Amino acid sequence: xxxxxxxxxxxxxxxxxxxxxxxxxTPVLLLRVGDQFYAIEDVCTHDGQPLTDGPLEENLITCPRxxxxxxxxxxxxxxxxATEAVTTYAVEMRGDEVxxxxxx
Amino acid sequence: MSRTAVETATDTPAGFDEAAFxxxxxxxxxxxxxxxxxxxxxxxxxxxxxxPLDPEEFKRVxxxxxxxxxxxxxxxxxxxxxxxxxxxxxxxxxxxxSHVDGHSTDADLEQALxxxxxxxxxxxxxxxxxxxxxxxHLLTRAVTPQTNRFSAWHAAFWTGGTVLYVPAGVEIxxxxxxxxALxxxxxxxxxxxxxxxxxxASATLLEETASADADSPGLxxxxxxxxxxxxxxxxxxxIQNWNGHVCHFAHQVGRVESDGSLGWTVGGIGxxxxxxxxxxxxxxxxxxxxxxxxxxxxxRQLLSYYTQQTHNAPQTRSDLLHKQVLRDRSRAVWRGxxxxxxxxxxxxxxxxxxxxxxxxxxxxxxxxGLEIEADDVRCTHGATAGRVxxxxxxxxxxxxxxxxEAMQMIxxxxxxxxxxxxxxxxxxxxxxxxxxxxxxxWSIPKPGDSNVGS
Numbered sequence: 001x002x003x004x005x006x007x008x009x010x011x012x013x014x015x016x017x018x019x020x021x022x023x024x025x026t027p028v029l030l031l032r033v034g035d036q037f038y039a040i041e042d043v044c045t046h047d048g049q050p051l052t053d054g055p056l057e058e059n060l061i062t063c064p065r066x067x068x069x070x071x072x073x074x075x076x077x078x079x080x081x082a083t084e085a086v087t088t089y090a091v092e093m094r095g096d097e098v099x100x101x102x103x104x
Numbered sequence: 105m106s107r108t109a110v111e112t113a114t115d116t117p118a119g120f121d122e123a124a125f126x127x128x129x130x131x132x133x134x135x136x137x138x139x140x141x142x143x144x145x146x147x148x149x150x151x152x153x154x155x156p157l158d159p160e161e162f163k164r165v166x167x168x169x170x171x172x173x174x175x176x177x178x179x180x181x182x183x184x185x186x187x188x189x190x191x192x193x194x195x196x197x198x199x200x201x202s203h204v205d206g207h208s209t210d211a212d213l214e215q216a217l218x219x220x221x222x223x224x225x226x227x228x229x230x231x232x233x234x235x236x237x238x239x240x241h242l243l244t245r246a247v248t249p250q251t252n253r254f255s256a257w258h259a260a261f262w263t264g265g266t267v268l269y270v271p272a273g274v275e276i277x278x279x280x281x282x283x284x285a286l287x288x289x290x291x292x293x294x295x296x297x298x299x300x301x302x303x304x305a306s307a308t309l310l311e312e313t314a315s316a317d318a319d320s321p322g323l324x325x326x327x328x329x330x331x332x333x334x335x336x337x338x339x340x341x342x343i344q345n346w347n348g349h350v351c352h353f354a355h356q357v358g359r360v361e362s363d364g365s366l367g368w369t370v371g372g373i374g375x376x377x378x379x380x381x382x383x384x385x386x387x388x389x390x391x392x393x394x395x396x397x398x399x400x401x402x403x404r405q406l407l408s409y410y411t412q413q414t415h416n417a418p419q420t421r422s423d424l425l426h427k428q429v430l431r432d433r434s435r436a437v438w439r440g441x442x443x444x445x446x447x448x449x450x451x452x453x454x455x456x457x458x459x460x461x462x463x464x465x466x467x468x469x470x471x472x473g474l475e476i477e478a479d480d481v482r483c484t485h486g487a488t489a490g491r492v493x494x495x496x497x498x499x500x501x502x503x504x505x506x507x508x509e510a511m512q513m514i515x516x517x518x519x520x521x522x523x524x525x526x527x528x529x530x531x532x533x534x535x536x537x538x539x540x541x542x543x544x545x546w547s548i549p550k551p552g553d554s555n556v557g558s
Contacts, residue, residue, distance in 0.1 A: 020168075025376070025404070027168040048164065048435070048467055 004092060004101040011096065013037070016056055023089055023100055027052075030091075030100065031072050033059050038072040039089035039100045046082040075104075119176035119292065120149075120261065128177055128261060137239060138231050145249040145259035152253035161252070161410045164437045164469050165379050170351060175292035175323040177263060178205040185287035187314040190345055190538055195310070195530035198278035199224045204285045206263030206293045217276060223269035224280055227296055230267050237269050241300050246329035246357035251381075255355045258294050258325045265296035265326075268309055272302040272333070279308040279339075279528065284326070286350060287316035292323040299330045299338060301364075306337040308528060315347035315374070322346065328356035332364040334388060341531050343371035344378060345538065348403060352378040362388025362417065369526050372399035372407045372428075373538050383412040386420035386448075396522045397426030397457075398535050400542045401434035401466070408437040413455060415448035415481075424455040427522045429515055429539070430466035431546065441473040442483050451481040459489040460518050462511070463549050494551055511548040515539065 007021045007030055019030045020042065027042040029051060044051050044063040054064045060078060062069050068082030075088040090101040125146050129139060157167075185204055192200075199213035201224060208226035217224070223234055231238050243249065249259035266282040284295045301307055315322065324346070332338050344352055352375045358366050372378055384393045393413070401407045413422040428436040438457040459468035470487035492514055500510035519539060523532045 022169055025169050027166065042168075043166075048469065050166075050168075 004090075004099040006097050007100045008098045009096055010093060010098055013098075018056065020052060021100065024102070028089055028100065030098065031056060031061065033072065037091045037093065037098050039091050040070065040072055040075055041087040041089070041103070043086065044068055044082060045077060045084040045086055051086070119173055120257065124176070125260065131179060132228075134228075134231055135235060137235070141243065142260050145243075145256050148249045149253060149256035149260050152256050158252060161381065161439065162379075164439070165377070165408045166406065170377065172323070174321065175290050177261060177294070178207070178288060178291045180207065185285070185316040187283070187285050187316055189283060189312060189314050190343055190534045191310050191312045191530060192281060192283065194534055195279060195528075197281040197310075198276060199280045200283070201225060201266040201281070202283040202285065203264055203266070203293070203295055204287055205291045206295065208264050213280075214278075217274075220274045221271040222274060222276065223267060225267055226264050227262070227267050227298060228264040234269075237300070238267065238298070241329065241331055242298060243327075243329075246331060246359055247327040247355050251355060254325055254353045255327070258296070258327050258355065261292075261294045261325070262296045262327070263294045265298065266309075266311065268299045268307060270301045270305040270307045270336075273304045275305060276307040279310050279530070282309060282311040284311065284313045284324070285316065286314075286320065286322040286324070286346065289320040290322070292325065295324070295326050297326070297328040297342075299340065301332050301336040301338045303333045304335050305333070308339040310341045310528065310531060312343040313346055313352075313374070315350060318347045319349060320347065321349040322351075324350060324352045324354070326352075326354045328354065330358035330366060330368070332358070332360045332366050334361045335363040336361070337365045339367040339528060341369040341371070341526070341528065343531075343534065343538070344374060345371070346374035348374065348376055348405070350375045352380070354378075354380045356380060357383045357385070358393060359385045359387055360391040360393055363390040364388065365391070366393040367527065368393065369396040369398070369531060371535055371538065372397070372401070372409075373542065375405065375407070377406045379408040379410070381410045383414065384422055385414045385416060386422060387416050389417050389419050391417065392421040393423070394525060395422070395424040396525050397424075397428075398519055398522050398539070399426070399428040399436060400539055401428065401430045401436050402542060402546075403432050403434060405434045406437070407434075409439070411438070411440040411455070413440075413442045413453055415442075415444045415451040415453060418448055419450045420448060421452045422454070425522055425525065426457045427519055428457070428459045428468060429462065429518065430459060430468060431462035433465045435467045435469075437469045438487070439471045439473075440485070441475065442485065444476045444478050444481055444483060446477040449478045449480045451478060451483065453481070453483045455485045457487045458518070458521075460515065461489065461491050462515075464491070492548065497548075507550070508547055512540065512543055515543060
């Protein structure tokens with residue numbers, strides 16, 4: 001199973017920003033909300049396509065195709081057409097680095 | 105424009121850039137016509153790299169974690185690798201051709217058949233020894249480099265492969281065997297299977313892929329060309345059984361002339377990511393093709409089929425049935441198209457995909473399609489996807505079966521619709537055994553269990 005891996009420097013991603021990373025052969029989106037980092041699997045649970053470019057407002061990311069919204073803090077689907085939560089990954093901040101670990 | 109799953113690196117991958125291509129050509133001992141074709145294909149490959157992949161074909165194939173630069177063509181075969189094959193020991197064969205890491209390791213054929221003019225051997229050798237039999241057919245009208253970047257990549261770098269040539273009127277009753285295997289880590293195999301069955305001839309070719317161990321990552325960018333002449337018959341089976349770390353891309357085309365028939369069975373069991381573009385073309389009056397697919401996806405596998413049935417002539421028939429069982433967090437994609445040209449009146453064409461989902465975290469996408477330009481045809485398509493019926497399990501448990509035994513029986517029954525269409529007994533047994541193995545040790549979740557795959 002995946003161990004924690006360094007994926008970014010804290011300064012690399014500004015608040016409201018994101019970075020695409022790979023964790024355990026899975027595309028994952030690292031997002032910064034304020035001073036907190038979150039990592040979600042980069043796949044919309046509605047149509048199975050990437051969330052990569054979906055707009056992020058506070059802690060909600062919107063799928064660019066059909067408007068499903070997910071809470072990035074816990075992965076929960078907040079509105080239709082998504083009904084299933086997206087997988088979230090553990091995130092740790094170590095010094096000035098961001099580390100992502102196995103899925104929650 | 106947003107980055108989508110269809111976009112991958114636009115640079116030619118390191119192991120396959122111009123320098124690597126020239127180095128690869130140095131290792132080949134081939135006639136000029138082959139080298140010339142490779143160069144042309146490489147130019148197309150570089151051009152295609154600069155453009156995004158066709159979303160119709162690749163939208164649902166997530167290539168974001170595909171790293172072609174992690175693989176390279178192997179310069180020599182791995183010594184003494186052994187393989188757990190599925191088919192080899194299940195039947196008597198009239199000939200065997202095996203490739204390991206892109207290199208031919210054995211090729212034999214019954215004397216009686218070679219005496220009749222049958223060729224069965226390694227493509228790399230036969231382009232030198234029998235160019236007249238190969239040149240008109242290789243990468244000319246079935247698989248062509250123009251199709252997409254994977255076809256071009258294959259056409260530039262093909263490493264070898266199995267050739268079966270059956271002269272007119274020769275009927276081969278005993279099946280022939282082909283093995284494509286990977287042993288060393290990080291090897292890219294570009295095996296090409298070429299089958300030419302001339303007028304009135306018939307043959308059966310059973311092919312499988314295998315990995316030497318459960319962990320070595322590998323890449324297969326392969327092609328299959330099946331060319332069936334008038335009134336000829338071919339049964340072709342390919343069972344893909346790589347380990348869970350291999351990426352498999354294949355462009356497979358069958359062309360059938362008038363009154364010819366093709367029975368084509370594909371088994372999808374292994375690999376991390378498999379995308380198979382499977383096309384069947386009915387080119388002459390009375391031609392027919394039957395395509396069967398059996399897939400079992402587990403863990404985080406993605407098994408994708410992009411199928412096309414093209415009717416170019418009247419009174420042709422095609423029938424495609426793909427059945428898929430999924431569990432854990434796997435994903436199966438089937439994008440199927442039937443295309444009927446204006447002159448193909450009285451076409452009778454059918455395509456169907458059935459998916460059985462064993463838990464709630466796997467996913468099946470089935471997109472059938474019809475493009476019909478003639479007006480007197482019968483074209484039907486259907487797709488089903490569903491969970492295992494709890495009532496069926498309850499019914500079987502009432503009759504004394506344990507829950508897992510009930511599930512095994514249901515899955516076996518699900519696939520029987522396809523097994524019944526496969527005329528080769530050894531293949532039915534093989535598929536059945538492979539499916540049973542995929543199921544063993546796994547417990548179907550009870551209703552109300554949390555939605556966690558393994």
